[in-house]
Amino acid sequence: MIDIDAALSALSLTDKCRIVTGKNTWRTVAFPEAGIPAIKMSDGPNGIRGEGHGGGGTPGVVVPAGITLGATWDVELLGEIGSLLGIEARRKGAHVLLGPNVNLHRTPIGGRTFECYSEDPELSGALAASYVQGVQSHDVAVTVKHFVCNDTEIERMSVDVQIDDRSLRELYLRPFERAVKEGGAWGIMSAYNKLNGEHAAQHRGLLTDILRTEWGFDGFVVSDWFGVHEAVSAANAGLNIEMPAPVRVYGKKLEDAVERGDVTEAQVDLLVRDILVLANRVKADERDANVEEESVDEPNERALTRRAATAGTVLLRNDPVAALANSPVLPLDASSLTRVAVLGPNATIDRSMGGGSASLVPLGHRTLLDALTDRIGPDSPTGASVIFEPGVRIDRLTPVVLKSQLRQPNGEPGLRIEYANGRDWNGDIVVVQPAPTSMIRFFGSTPDGVDPRGFSTRISGSFIPDSDGPHVVGIVSTGPFTMAANGATLVEDPLMELPRSEEFFGYGSVEATATLECTAGTPVELDVRWATSEVNGFAALRVGIRSPEPADLMDRAVAAAAAADVAVVMVGTNDEWETEGFDRTTMDLPGRQDELVRRVVAANPRTVVIVNAGSPVTMDWADPSDPGSAAAILTPFFAGQEQAEALTDILLGNADPGGRLPITVPVRLADHPAYLHHRPDHDGEGNGTQRYAEGLFVGYRHYDATDTPVRFPFGHGLSYxxxxxxxxxxxxxxxxxxxxxxxxxxxxxxxxxxxxxxxxxxxxxxxxxxxxxxxxxxxxxxxxxxxxxxxxxxxxxxxxxxxxxxxxxxxxxxxxxxxxxxxxxxxxxxxxxxx
Known part of the structure; x- marks a missing residue:
């Protein structure tokens, strides 16, 4: 244990102003001479990514996303999930988990709606408190985020949320209050946005008056990454840690503020003291942050995540079907199945989590097609024929190429990355490593020997096409790049002239595309030169390749449905459509998925529709007054690594769908209460203003007050x-x-x-x-x-x-x-x- 008073007395003012900052992207500054270790943080909240680099982190357990956990309505289960994540954090050497996210579902199209529990503050707060207790039972701190009203990704770094005190207190602050008072949270993460004119990271009314004085919070407050704007107000408000490095606001600027008398050294001591209390709580002096990160696959942990996925899957509809003698479609009777059509774009790709900070590398990938084939397919006791057809495509960008279609120069799956320090591609190679896919990301951490302040790479290998014809190649990058295929330059942006886009948290370029003629089975040699940018600490490159789309893609799916005993069509979104960095612009399913559902149901009334999306989508084909509507509808939202197995358990009746909606599903986007006030307005000068004009009438409160019909109400869910x-x-x-x-x-x-x-x-x-x-x-x-x-x-x-x-x-x-x-x-x- 650190002797806090002794440690404080051993620190100079310069040291104190440095310890309240990050050393790098994920760690605080250590002062070994004062007995103060570094504290390591890791992104959550649905898993522990670890520091990692390139592929995005050390593989780990992926628990269901926040909205699926919200759908469990199970406080005790959230404690178990929190405990599992506390164990996972220790495996990764992390002292702090950056979660849970308890912002409310103010709108169904928020980019991070999937990360949050509910539109209701009491449900959100009770679940968060239990999750917090579970995590912290393993001496791992949480940071309940984002404090407060970070409910949109639009202009999130600068938008000014204007809200009345009563709505703020009764709705948006309430989950944080319960997490602190009942959960005993050790950490809070401030939001990016302003609240009634003041940035949340430097809002004394939030960080001191409410959080510490009124609620009795005795922990630390960390900024969201790059979310601090001014040293004096942040320090006086009670912000303990500015993240990440390099230091932008605290450090020397804070030291100068103390010397000017704008901040007292006593106030800085309070900030540092909270950090030292944190270090003692997480036993940082006993737990070395430099331990090798572990990936552990435990059967009991898979069972827990599977149980959570089942508990959070909502059976929205299960009406009788005439073709089944007026019995419901679900659960399926496996013994009667001879031919099953598994359809839809998400049935053969693992879409179990959203994008952004909540994403991580799973221990493995299992799809619905995998799970159903194993349980009822030709090699199972059932012996049914399982036919797959995607029906449609829903790619927002050209699809990332997976390991199965990539070969390194040595013949191994994946691509080879060669690193050189400096951004000009002319430095000596210092590290060589494989990449599992054609997307690489660096959250500040780089391989040993690679300078995180600036490096360049050569990415090489071959792409093995599975079809003939013109393929579309697309690249999104945070830095300069050039790409060659079979020795010829295909697409490039060496001077970063492409406009910026919403991709990669707003640091990515618009997608640059080109056409590449391919022959099935004939390797295409790829050579990509890519370097980091000078303008940010986050670096990423995404190379996608889209094969030609068959003209009869949907017709084949419909024909497969018509010939089957039962059709299971899995529609939804993915981590490109629902991600940190931007909000959706519509509730509609991407692509022609609505048409696919209608045609499949028309071809076979014994159809189960699975909606695999992290937030509500338009479901006109779920209208019971429509004779052509789907009779059986399930939604797991994004249910984590065991999503496929949990869905199969439910489809076959081996488990009951335990979920209840934590959010209202409106009939259409225009019905939701914040529809007219979702996008910030710019009536005046300066940053946008987001007006919470709906006040207390969020979610079901609004639909009830206005007698507005909904597709499925808050709290709805059926049981077998x-x-x-x-x-x-x-x-x-x-x-x-x-x-x-x-x-x-x-x-x-x-x-x-x-x-x-x-x-x-x-x-x-x-x-x-x-x-x-x-x-x-x-x-x-x-x-x-x-x-x-x-x-x-x-x-x-x-x-x-x-x-x-x-x-x-x-x-x-x-x-x-x-x-x-x-x-x-x-x-x-x-x-x-x-x-």
């Missing part, structure tokens, strides 16, 4: 089992209410039930949403048994923020406790009086 709800018993005491509801399984298989408790004020003398979720209980009820659901509502369930008093106010009066299966499916209501 059936259950009845008995009359609830309420026990009200000391402004708290305990609700007990007996749930009886009436079917021959277990039922998953989530009893949701909403509070409705009977005659409020103030504006408020009609329904607000305040408690829930998730149960698995075995056939013929009765289990009590117990919902606990404490006094916070009946409070509101009083703007005039600048404080919470518990409103006495009558309230209805509405017990429901979703925000639109009320089962019971019971009145209580709160005095």
């Amino acid at each position: 089992g059936d259950a009845t709800w008995g009359d609830a018993v309420l026990d009200a005491e000391n402004r708290s209410v305990t609700v007990t509801v007996p749930i009886t399984c009436t079917s021959d298989r277990a039922a998953t039930v989530v009893v949701q408790g909403y509070v409705e004020a009977v005659a409020p003398g103030y504006m408020r949403p009609r329904l607000e979720l305040k408690a829930w209980d998730k149960l698995t009820v075995e056939p013929g048994t009765t289990v009590n659901a117990v919902l606990e509502l404490d006094p916070t369930a009946f409070r509101r923020w009083d703007t005039a008093a600048d404080d919470w106010r518990l409103e006495p009066g009558e309230y209805d406790i509405v017990l429901a299966a979703s925000a639109n499916d009320e089962r019971q209501r019971h009145r209580v009086t709160i005095s």
